[in-house]
Amino acid sequence: MTDRRDSALPDSDEGRDETVEERADRRWIEVLQELRVLQTGTQILTGFLLALAFQPVFADLGAGQRGMYLVLVSLAALSAVIALAPVALHRIVFRRRVKPEVVYFGHVALIAALAAVSLLLAGVVAFVFDVIIGDGAAWVAGIALGAVILVLWVIVPTAIRRWGRNTQ
Template identity: 55%
Template sequence: MDEPRDAAPAADERDAVPGDGRPETASQRADRNWNELLQEFRVFQTGTQIVAAFLLTLPFQQRFGELPPFDVGVYIVLVLLAVLITLLALAPVALHRILFHRRMKEQLVSYGSRLLIVCLAAASLLFTGIVMFIVDFLLGTGAGFVAAAVVFAVVVVLWIVVPLVIRRRAIRTLRSGAA
């Protein structure tokens, strides 16, 4: 027997966030958010995998044995950081496999989002450290620290300041439009 047309939609069929311009159910929203998150991880992983591969080739270079103890220590920290980032970036995949078909997509999205933020923070340290390592080797420790500070400042501006400014402007625009 058909349901009457004016019956209220089931809880999962309602618009997850009414008025946001995306008429989608909570499940559809979770699926979309999960797919967007996976795409972000794909982009992120490509860059960090290239960096990790670069790091893993260095000990096999002739001049690696000439590195002072400080540079060897920095190198080991960078390798460990690259491995940690790789493991963190793969964690959502493992979690998804374990929670597959358990109707926990919203939890996956929440956990994955937090993991990606941690990955980005760790990657900022990795990229800063790699620049310091290379410039230190080529030009000296002082230049290495200056170059690292510049890279870190660029990361902070691009990954934190700019998004916060954009978000603040959007909130102001919404508030002024609602008034």
């Protein structure tokens, strides 16, 4: 029996010989692997941001740069909270036989975390360019990285997903 949560996930399981429980277990392992990759990069970026406030040159930042810094720290915290939400949910509902729901929540949370991380990455690059070169370079660098993220994280995967459907 397939419900909305099962069919809403991006990968097709046709041709796999697995039970609903086996599918949920496999998908949960995949969510955890993706979380590990996302969390490592986010932790490094968050550490960089947090350390910056305690550097002597931080006092030289303008009001706009300080505001941008606070937005970036907030985005870093938000992305970590979103990415860890599936783990917290799993701990709370452990042994409640709701693994497909946990997997679906993990899927949605990781997409939201990727969106937050994409903003964070573009923002950090723009921030660094602003501090080192100036406003104009910051906008160019932030928009350029945002475009690369859009192409590699959204457009290419969407095209591959569509192409894969057409070849089956």
